[in-house]
């Protein structure tokens with residue numbers, strides 16, 4: 001990637017639908033959006049046309065919420081694998097840069113046991129995509145709730161096993177699940193340094209991350225907030241991203257969608 005792109009999570013609130021979403025983003029000097037397949041991977045032909053006519057805007061995909069690669073039942077595991085695959089297939093069809101999803105819940109299982117299982121199930125995903133000539137980036141996301149698999153270390157560890165997999169770093173989730181830590185310049189630098197040292201420059205030059213204001217309890221993430229109403233230190237995050245010369249996509253998931261995304265981009269451009 002040639003630069004850091006600032007994306008809204010879903011279509012901006014002042015757009016009617018995908019037919020004018022990219023025009024609205026352009027008016028606001030934003031770089032693209034994350035297509036939210038949170039309730040299932042489906043889109044109309046009209047949406048498809050609109051997304052394909054996005055000129056040079058960048059898109060990423062968020063996979064369905066109903067994914068648990070550690071489900072107890074075989075059919076639920078298969079359905080979860082299929083949801084990741086379908087998100088990747090949509091990415092190939094629409095030309096998305098990268099896909100992300102919340103991979104699993106612990107359901108009482110130990111992190112070590114789960115790692116083997118996550119590797120095995122992600123191998124099915126990447127082998128299938130290889131057969132389909134689909135090389136979109138596959139990115140399990142760092143998750144916000146302590147019941148969810150997906151600490152920074154777990155996602156990095158998994159990614160080491162696959163050429164096609166890199167982390168989606170959700171900074172707000174890490175901040176929330178670590179009880180308010182990871183909110184200073186040094187801590188953001190630690191995350192990015194760890195990412196680069198573990199996975200190489202490719203991870204810094206092909207980045208996909210999420211950010212938002214966030215409300216949290218001792219169980220981790222509660223809900224997203226706008227920056228103004230949260231303690232999230234987005235300014236130091238952007239300073240750290242600038243220092244590490246991060247290139248790729250940063251998706252803003254604040255509830256005011258385009259407002260916080262513009263705040264991020266405008267601040268970043270002053271650095």
Ligand SMILES: [Zn+2]
Nearest residue numbers: 062101102141
């Ligand atoms: Zn997410």
